[in-house]
Amino acid sequence: MRSKKANHRIKYLVHINKVVYLAILEPLVNKTKIEGYRKFxxxxxxxxxxxxxxxxxxNHLDQADVIANEEQHITINFKDRNGANSRYVSAIYAKCTDxxxxxxxxxxxxxxxxxNDPWCVGGDFNDIMDPDEKFGGKPHRANRCFDFISTMExxxxxxxxxxxxxxxxCNNxxxxKRIWKRLDRVFVNDLWAQSYHTNTIKHLARTGSDHRPLLMQTLSNQNDFIRYFRFLNxxxxxxxxxxxxxxxxxxNVTGNAMWRLQCKLKALSKNLSKWSRETIGDIHEQVNKWETRVQLLEELDTLNNNEQSREDLNREHAEYVNGLECRMLY
Structure with a gap:
């Protein structure tokens, strides 16, 4: 929650990816304001x-029982309304010292x-599991990874x-003095891997923060795909x-009033979708191009590590977040 533009980017990512669970770490806003952000x-x-x-x-997770609410993690047990399909999700924000x-x-x-059910654990662990997951600064000693690795095992x-x-x-x-690390990641247990046959973690562009957002996409054999009409402002x-x-x-539609309304709404949604494709095109295509461009410049900045590469990256960041504001779907 570092800026209005960062908030808009989160809102856009939530909407376009149909996110049903979101964890924000170190929001830099008093927690009394969380309800306003929920609505936003x-x-x-x-x-x-x-x-x-x-x-x-x-969203859309009928029963949620808080198993742990502590300084460094929240663990919630989600279930369907009938108490079935139990799964646990832990959001981690680890402290900085061993x-x-x-x-x-x-x-x-x-x-x-x-x-004894599927369990997913993700967030900022403020630690790495291998010295190769750090670039810049002093070399990371392998023995410092021991507690992290042994706990996950x-x-x-x-x-x-x-x-x-x-x-x-990145410390920016x-x-x-620049340092890069892989501090953020997602773990699952065997039962989660069996329940969700596809689990993909995407590292998105590090725009508006010193951390990358992580997007987790899961797919189970029971998923039904329904394409809903969405009105774009x-x-x-x-x-x-x-x-x-x-x-x-x-x-012209014949029949009672409710039937005529249903038919006209169905025709309107179909015609607006067709008109949008022909008039505007894929509204997300440019955003995806910016995301790819920013990621490329971030990698070049890591490789070159000079003021010019940082200037090019900052310019693309600015264009990306400004473009998002023009393409907000609300």
Whole structure:
């Protein structure tokens, strides 16, 4: 929640990816304001942890039981309305020192002993699992990874890997002091992997933050895909919009009033979708191009590590977030 533009980007990513669960770490906003952000982002439910550094939002998950609400993690057990299809989700925001993270590792191991259902754990662990996951600064000593690795193994959790740039965090300092690390990741247990046959983690562009957003996409054999009509506010800015609406609404339909309304709404949604493709095109295509361009410049900045590469990256960041504001879907 660092800026209005960053908030708009989160809202856009939530909408276009149909996100049903979102965790925001270190929002830099008092947790009393979480309800306003819930409405802004379009979620049904929300929860902040004890120190307000982890915010969770979710939709369409009928029953949610909070298993743990602590300084470094929130763990929730989600179930369907009839109590079936139980799965656990943990949002992590680990502290910065090895000693402070000890409480997190102990808590996770304690919780794991009572979890016999699919479990997903993700967030900012403020630690890495291999010295190769750090670039710049002093070399990372391999022995410092031991607690992190041993806890994940004890909990029966496996790293899902990722698609996209390698490092998820940068300190954004001048070239001689710049450091990149892979601090953010997602783990699942075997039962989660069996329930969701596809689990993809995408490292998105690091725009508006020193961390990359992580997008997790899951797919189970039971998923049914329904394509819903969505009204886009930017349509109203097109000169031919009202004409398209009027032509659809003036169509002749016989039958009772409710039948005529249903038929006209169905025709209107079909005609608006066709008109949008022909008049505006794919409104997300440019945003996807910016996302790809920003990621490329981020990788070049990591490789070149100079003021010119940082200037090019900042310019593209600005164009990306400004473009998002023009293409907001609300």
């Amino acid at each position: 982002l379009g979620f049904q439910y929300c929860l902040a942890n004890t120190n307000g550094k982890i915010w969770c939002f979710w 000693g402070d993270r000890r409480d997190l590792w102990d808590s996770m191991e304690n919780i794991s002993s009572s979890i 004890a909990c029966g959790l496996s790293d899902l890997g990722f698609v996209g740039p390698k490092y998820t965090w 300092r001048r070239p001689s 930017l349509w109203t800015q097109q000169s031919s919009f009202l004409e398209t609406v009027q032509n659809s609404w003036n169509m």
